[in-house]
């Protein structure tokens with residue numbers, strides 16, 4: 458077993474010990490609770506419950522946030538760092554609601570692995586499956602936590618089968634639950650031959666761990682009722698026959714997921730999962746970029762923006778660009794080159810997201826996430842380097858599935874509206890298209906709820922009441938091709954042409970038929986539903 462951070466002696470030790478991951482789950486499976494326990498064991502907070510309490514205090518500060526709370530969705534993502542054992546963990550929070558899938562997708566470009574949390578009574582749910590598919594696109598390693606084992610849950614084999622079948626991934630048990638529901642006593646740690654007993658009395662206490670010499674060890678009988686020992690022996694024997702053994706390489710390649718069983722609220726199984734992420738999860742991975750890949754152990758610093766969040770603190774009109782470090786040893790005050798504009802930027806006040814409070818970051822290594830406050834220079838997809846013209850690739854923008862026209866309640870305020878919309882476009886919260894003909898803006902989103910979110914944010918943050926109205930268009934496609942072909946195409950289709958916030962040409966229509974026709978009639982023009990952000 459790999460029990461130290463030394464599995465990659467070729468990497469700088471600070472890089473080798475980093476584990477950057479996100480949690481994917483269906484709402485209610487226990488992501489928040491698990492996050493709290495990670496932070497608790499990581500020493501980042503004194504008492505579990507603080508994450509939620511703080512989050513709620515912050516949320517009540519505005520109506521928009523109130524809406525977020527009412528709907529039970531989290532619009533804002535953040536990053537948290539903590540240490541546990543030899544490892545430094547960077548947990549990047551993914552927005553949980555299906556309406557925000559694009560944001561989630563981009564968040565997943567900033568991590569090296571994902572922890573999939575499922576509810577033991579419910580198994581694989583719709584949102585879990587969607588998020589899993591996104592992880593699969595990048596072959597992200599996935600570690601699974603089956604939560605709520607303190608309650609009546611499904612049969613262990615059934616849960617494992619369901620994951621294997623619905624997600625087409627090999628599942629290997631890292632632990633095995635003993636007993637069910639009220640009779641649940643704990644887990645057998647298969648990887649370390651230990652008995653982990655759950656303490657129902659104190660939810661924040663770490664489970665008792667007893668070293669066991671195989672299943673015939675008499676110590677087992679001191680802690681587990683005889684009927685459950687028999688059942689455990691039988692099930693483990695079956696598991697050994699029917700399920701694959703842990704293959705660390707297959708885990709790293711994303712073909713196999715180890716599963717731990719536990720109860721986040723009872724702090725049970727959480728440390729084993731954390732050890733698992735450390736021992737079997739990947740260290741910071743190379744980053745695809747053009748004209749060349751970036752290796753995490755390069756001495757020169759580089760990083761890329763995967764998320765921009767505006768108005769995190771309503772008192773300050775700042776934006777924070779979340780940057781995933783791809784290489785090097787970053788130190789506060791460093792001057793980096795903003796590759797898109799070729800301008801130098803002094804990064805004097807970066808923030809590291811330790812627990813739920815912002816803290817100034819003094820240094821960061823490949824794998825870390827830092828927040829850079831700025832006034833709008835930093836956009837999603839931007840690369841920062843020590844001078845080399847590298848551009849990180851693979852951060853897409855998706856064509857919106859819903860389009861509406863946005864108008865200011867007061868027509869005199871059109872300029873203000875443009876400013877507000879451009880800000881949200883840069884944040885990645887919406888696509889904004891300015892039609893070549895006519896006035897107004899066409900706003901595109903992935904989920905209908907986002908129109909409401911946008912309307913309340915524009916009113917709240919810009920004091921500007923707005924209306925969203927049905928648009929004559931329903932689809933948007935980016936137009937690519939050589940200039941001559943594109944010019945000819947746009948001249949012949951003016952009524953359908955708009956520009957996005959980067960100035961790129963977009964074709965708007967309400968008919969798939971139109972898109973098919975253009976592909977036929979203009980072989981030199983490519984209509985695309987995604988665009989690389991860079």
Ligand code: GDP
Nearest residue numbers: 484485486487488489490605608720721722723
């Ligand atoms: P999220 O929506 O995935 O962030 O889920 P939460 O962490 O907010 O949990 C949803 C609900 O499940 C809350 O009421 C939690 O208290 C509860 N919960 C979380 N973990 C457990 C667990 O291990 N056992 C039980 N019984 N309930 C849990």
